[in-house]
Amino acid sequence: MAQALSLNVSNSVGGSNRAPILVATEYHHWSQRMEKYLRILRRYVWRSVEEGPHVPILTPVQTVGAIARLGGGQPTLNRPNKDDLDKMENDPIAFYEISCGVAPNNFDIIINCKSTKEIWDVLKNLYEGTEQAQDKKFTTALNEFNKFNAHAGERLEDSFKRFNLIITKLTNAGTVRSNHETNLQFLNGL
Incomplete structure (x- = not known):
C-alpha cells in the first residue's frame, strides 16, 4: 500500500x-x-x-x-x-x-x-473555475480562517492539521498571511 x-x-x-x-x-x-x-x-x-x-x-x-x-x-x-x-x-x-x-x-x-x-x-x-468561482473560494477560505475554532475534544494535532488545510486554501486562492497573523489566529482558535 x-x-x-x-x-x-x-x-x-x-x-x-x-x-x-x-x-x-x-x-x-x-x-x-x-x-x-x-x-x-x-x-x-x-x-x-x-x-x-x-x-x-x-x-x-x-x-x-x-x-x-x-x-x-x-x-x-x-x-x-x-x-x-x-x-x-x-x-x-x-x-x-x-x-x-x-x-x-x-x-x-x-x-x-x-x-x-x-x-x-x-x-x-x-x-x-471562473473568476466568480475563484472569488467564492477565496471568501469561503477567508471566512474559515477568521472563524477557526478548535472543536471540543479535538486533539491539538487534529486542530493544527485542519487549520493548515484552511491556510492552504487561502494560499491557493491567492492570498498569503504572515506567520505572525497565522500563529495568532491559531492560538485564538484554541
Whole structure:
C-alpha cells in the first residue's frame, strides 16, 4: 500500500525528464510544477502556454526581374526565418508534454483543443473555475480562517492539521498571511 502511494506521489510530481501527472485534487500544485517543468524544457515553451502558438509575421515580397518588368508575377510572402521556425516548434512540444501530464479522463476533455494555451485555459477553468468561482473560494477560505475554532475534544494535532488545510486554501486562492497573523489566529482558535 505504501509503495503504491509512493508511486502515485512520484507520478504526480514528475521529474526533470517527465511531466507531472495531474491529480484533480492537486491542480494548483500541478499547474505550478508543470509551469516550472515547461520553463526548463526549452527556451520559449512556456510562452506558448501563456500567449498561444507563435505565428510568424509574413510580409508580401514583390517579384523582381524580367517577370516583374513584363507586368506579370504575383507578390509572394516571405518565408519564416530560423527564429520563427524555432518558436513555432514550442507549441507542439508543450502540447505533447501537457497531454502526457493528464489522466485519460482529462485527456477526453482536452482532445479537441487546438493549442496549448487552449488546453491550459480549459484545465484551469475546469479545476479553478471562473473568476466568480475563484472569488467564492477565496471568501469561503477567508471566512474559515477568521472563524477557526478548535472543536471540543479535538486533539491539538487534529486542530493544527485542519487549520493548515484552511491556510492552504487561502494560499491557493491567492492570498498569503504572515506567520505572525497565522500563529495568532491559531492560538485564538484554541
